[in-house]
Amino acid sequence: MRILSIETSCDDTGVAILEVTKKGDFKVLSNVVSSQTTLGKKYGGVFPAMAKREHQKNLVPTLVKALKEAKLLNSKAGNKIPDFKNILEREPELEKNLVGFLKKYVNPEVDLIAVTNGPGLEPCLWVGVNFAKALSYFWNIPVVPVNHIESHILVNLLENPKVKFPSIALVVSGGHTQIILVKRIGQYKVLGETRDDAAGECFDKCAKILGLGYPGGPIISKLAGKAGATSDVAPLPRPMIGTKDYDFSFSGLKTAVLYADRKITKKTAQYKKEMASEVQQAIIDVLIKKTIKAVKDFKAKSLILGGGVSANKELRKQFKEALSTSGQVEVFVPTPNLSTDNGLMTAITGFYHLPRRQAGKKNTVAWKNISADGNLRIGK
Ligand code: KG4
Numbered sequence: 001m002r003i004l005s006i007e008t009s010c011d012d013t014g015v016a017i018l019e020v021t022k023k024g025d026f027k028v029l030s031n032v033v034s035s036q037t038t039l040g041k042k043y044g045g046v047f048p049a050m051a052k053r054e055h056q057k058n059l060v061p062t063l064v065k066a067l068k069e070a071k072l073l074n075s076k077a078g079n080k081i082p083d084f085k086n087i088l089e090r091e092p093e094l095e096k097n098l099v100g101f102l103k104k105y106v107n108p109e110v111d112l113i114a115v116t117n118g119p120g121l122e123p124c125l126w127v128g129v130n131f132a133k134a135l136s137y138f139w140n141i142p143v144v145p146v147n148h149i150e151s152h153i154l155v156n157l158l159e160n161p162k163v164k165f166p167s168i169a170l171v172v173s174g175g176h177t178q179i180i181l182v183k184r185i186g187q188y189k190v191l192g193e194t195r196d197d198a199a200g201e202c203f204d205k206c207a208k209i210l211g212l213g214y215p216g217g218p219i220i221s222k223l224a225g226k227a228g229a230t231s232d233v234a235p236l237p238r239p240m241i242g243t244k245d246y247d248f249s250f251s252g253l254k255t256a257v258l259y260a261d262r263k264i265t266k267k268t269a270q271y272k273k274e275m276a277s278e279v280q281q282a283i284i285d286v287l288i289k290k291t292i293k294a295v296k297d298f299k300a301k302s303l304i305l306g307g308g309v310s311a312n313k314e315l316r317k318q319f320k321e322a323l324s325t326s327g328q329v330e331v332f333v334p335t336p337n338l339s340t341d342n343g344l345m346t347a348i349t350g351f352y353h354l355p356r357r358q359a360g361k362k363n364t365v366a367w368k369n370i371s372a373d374g375n376l377r378i379g380k
């Protein structure tokens with residue numbers, strides 16, 4: 001079967017096509033991400049209304065590129081376009097683009113649409129959800145709604161379908177920081193999460209204070225690598241590192257960077273490197289301490305990392321080092337381009353959520369019943 005996926009939870013527009021063979025092997029036919037980072041860079045962050053507009057513009061070109069790469073794009077003139085029954089009434093630009101697309105191309109040979117329906121920026125999620133509904137209606141194939149946090153976890157199964165459970169997952173992104181007990185695929189319990197800023201948000205805000213640009217995570221990571229062994233920067237706090245729960249708090253870290261920064265009259269390149277390194281290490285220290293506590297407390301057989309921050313090289317390295325001594329716990333990390341938002345993570349999660357007996361059947365999930373939820377939770 002072939003799954004076409006749509007991901008618009010934040011500022012990346014992702015469309016992927018995943019083929020699952022009869023034997024259950026995964027074959028990635030395409031995974032196209034149109035990133036809005038140039039806009040983010042210009043305005044120093046993500047703004048939902050602006051991001052929504054960009055998704056409307058990007059979705060059809062991204063879909064065309066994904067189908068083309070998968071060799072599933074075939075043109076046919078004169079297709080009849082039905083009335084979309086107001087599915088896209090809030091996305092007029094998208095409707096116009098979609099009508100142009102549908103007039104031009106034959107229905108592709110895909111069996112299922114998977115779409116991220118939360119959590120994330122609600123106006124952005126709705127664009128993707130409504131787009132999926134319109135395609136489902138026109139192509140007459142079912143849609144599966146996908147939880148974005150779960151997809152940050154399950155993307156790891158693409159290369160490692162035999163992860164052992166129970167597992168502890170740490171999802172660290174621009175919007176979320178959660179430690180999740182994964183009893184098995186589909187059974188989750190959030191053990192702890194951030195009480196204020198997410199880890200990625202902390203990277204982004206600290207980078208802004210230091211005048212480094214957006215998104216902050218990759219920039220801080222790069223600078224930190226050049227800092228050298230000694231540092232003149234005073235150590236930053238490690239918020240909540242010693243508490244017995246699995247919760248986090250990162251907003252104090254950003255405030256500490258702000259105060260330290262105010263005291264500095266001349267922000268030299270060396271100061272920025274050393275501060276970047278200290279910010280990165282403070283975040284890593286807290287994430288590792290709390291996550292490994294969860295791994296031990298729940299006797300997990302594996303650790304799964306996911307989300308944009310899991311692309312951080314130092315974080316990946318230090319997690320592997322921290323768990324290598326036990327030798328019992330296998331660590332799974334997605335390749336860096338699958339750590340950040342993409343469509344493939346949505347496709348694989350859609351696959352795991354489709355009851356096997358329904359695979360390939362038409363309209364198993366009614367498009368009318370799918371809605372976006374910015375605060376969608378995972379597990380209990
Ligand atoms: O998962 P993601 O693409 O989007 C959300 O769902 O939020 O994560 C984006 C976040 C941003 O805050 C970005 O700064 C951070 O991931 N990030 C990184 C790195 N690459 C991206 N943080 C630290 N180190 C990186 N290499």
Ligand code: ZN
Nearest residue numbers: 173307308341
């Ligand atoms: Zn994400």
